[in-house]
Amino acid sequence: MNFQVSEAGTRLQQRSRRLAADFATRAATHDQEASHPLENYAALRREGFYSLNVPPEMGGEGVGLLNYSLAAEELAQGCPATALSFNMHLSIIGPLFESPIVPPDTKQRLADLVVKEQRLIAGNFSEPRTSGLLATYQPATRARQVAGGYQITGRKAFASMLEAADFCAVLAHPEEVDKPGAALLLMVPRRAPGRRVDEIWDTLGMRATRSDSLILEDCFVSQDAVLYQTDDILPFIRSGANWLWASYTAVYLGVAAAAYNAVRELVQERVPRGYTQPMAYHPDVRRRVADMSVDLEAARLLTYHSAWLSDTQGPTSETVAALFRAKYLVGEAGARITRTALTLGGAHALFKTVPLERLFRDGAVGPVQFPPSDYCLSSVGTLELGLDPSEIVPPLK
Numbered sequence: 001m002n003f004q005v006s007e008a009g010t011r012l013q014q015r016s017r018r019l020a021a022d023f024a025t026r027a028a029t030h031d032q033e034a035s036h037p038l039e040n041y042a043a044l045r046r047e048g049f050y051s052l053n054v055p056p057e058m059g060g061e062g063v064g065l066l067n068y069s070l071a072a073e074e075l076a077q078g079c080p081a082t083a084l085s086f087n088m089h090l091s092i093i094g095p096l097f098e099s100p101i102v103p104p105d106t107k108q109r110l111a112d113l114v115v116k117e118q119r120l121i122a123g124n125f126s127e128p129r130t131s132g133l134l135a136t137y138q139p140a141t142r143a144r145q146v147a148g149g150y151q152i153t154g155r156k157a158f159a160s161m162l163e164a165a166d167f168c169a170v171l172a173h174p175e176e177v178d179k180p181g182a183a184l185l186l187m188v189p190r191r192a193p194g195r196r197v198d199e200i201w202d203t204l205g206m207r208a209t210r211s212d213s214l215i216l217e218d219c220f221v222s223q224d225a226v227l228y229q230t231d232d233i234l235p236f237i238r239s240g241a242n243w244l245w246a247s248y249t250a251v252y253l254g255v256a257a258a259a260y261n262a263v264r265e266l267v268q269e270r271v272p273r274g275y276t277q278p279m280a281y282h283p284d285v286r287r288r289v290a291d292m293s294v295d296l297e298a299a300r301l302l303t304y305h306s307a308w309l310s311d312t313q314g315p316t317s318e319t320v321a322a323l324f325r326a327k328y329l330v331g332e333a334g335a336r337i338t339r340t341a342l343t344l345g346g347a348h349a350l351f352k353t354v355p356l357e358r359l360f361r362d363g364a365v366g367p368v369q370f371p372p373s374d375y376c377l378s379s380v381g382t383l384e385l386g387l388d389p390s391e392i393v394p395p396l397k
């Protein structure tokens with residue numbers, strides 16, 4: 001293990017910390033209302049975050065996964081939902097810029113949209129029946145070639161920040177191609193004809209992501225909406241796993257860090273009646289804090305190290321196993337930390353006005369956020385044992 005945080009990484013971390021302090025002033029309201037944190041997306045735009053992972057030769061900052069993880073961890077401490085939703089933008093554009101198969105003119109078009117026009121892009125691969133249990137990505141949504149472009153029909157699901165983003169990159173199956181893995185990634189503008197939103201997002205946690213359903217009924221997009229076309233989407237997903245999947249890990253690390261910091265402050269301040277020392281002096285409290293600290297630091301190190309491996313080695317088996325390991329630990333440790341923080345906060349922490357209550361709910365989403373904990377373990381086991389995925393018996397008939 002030989003990674004170091006660069007000066008550029010530290011500067012980005014500080015920029016993110018300043019933004020997070022502002023986000024924190026609105027996090028509770030957006031959570032309660034399950035409303036889009038539009039001011040936060042505007043602030044991220046002003047601070048140049050939309051082009052963080054666009055290559056420098058195309059006008060971006062060319063930030064890799066390690067430096068971005070430092071940023072996401074900070075942003076999430078201010079408003080987890082903002083950090084998670086905004087991540088959709090970077091997670092979609094990252095693999096497109098990094099893929100050698102995406103034509104240079106498509107990359108330039110995307111760079112113009114993101115860098116020059118400062119457009120925000122949501123990403124929607126999921127559908128109501130999408131499951132990590134199926135190792136393939138076969139969208140039921142169909143794209144039919146028509147004069148001048150495509151008509152898309154289908155129901156997408158869990159589309160974060162849909163009404164805040166200028167475009168949503170949607171995965172669809174090209175109707176004329178008779179290959180199950182064939183897919184098209186198409187940019188659907190917010191005002192495209194035949195596009196509407198089913199506002200169903202009323203959830204336990206990550207409420208302000210507003211991950212609603214996107215309904216497309218003969219929705220027309222022009223030919224230049226095509227970002228990527230392939231007969232088999234799986235290699236694209238595998239090689240882009242650093243952004244498509246692993247970039248969410250640091251968001252949940254930030255949720256855990258926020259709960260940890262909040263509860264440390266709380267037990268140092270709260271002096272129970274009849275005592276002169278704050279609760280922090282109680283040995284059980286100390287032990288619980290120590291337990292959280294071990295979990296948090298282990299999760300942080302796995303996240304940074306896996307991101308560094310990804311930046312330096314690309315999508316090798318070692319990197320992919322490390323990314324899954326980190327997501328697993330962050331999801332599980334984050335849920336434990338936010339729960340312990342709530343317990344230490346006691347009944348005082350159960351109020352909607354107390355951040356620990358919200359962080360507990362957001363932390364509970366970590367283990368199910370894609371890739372879910374069970375998926376991570378199953379993948380790490382396969383990689384560590386050197387098993388051939390095609391030889392593994394499907395878990396369901």
Ligand SMILES: Cc1cc2nc3c(=O)[nH]c(=O)nc-3n(C[C@H](O)[C@H](O)[C@H](O)COP(=O)(O)OP(=O)(O)OC[C@H]3O[C@@H](n4cnc5c(N)ncnc54)[C@H](O)[C@@H]3O)c2cc1C
Nearest residue numbers: 123124125126131132133158159160206211370372374375
């Ligand atoms: C807050 C939030 C925002 C989201 N935003 C977006 C978005 O903007 N765009 C988008 O496309 N999607 C988004 N998603 C959707 C996300 O990627 C979903 O997880 C996905 O659609 C799969 O749904 P699922 O988790 O219910 O199902 P599943 O993948 O079936 O997972 C359910 C459970 O099945 C088990 N499982 C799944 N796979 C495996 C496996 N391989 N091995 C063993 N067990 C397994 C696990 O126990 C898992 O927790 C978002 C999700 C959340 C929570």
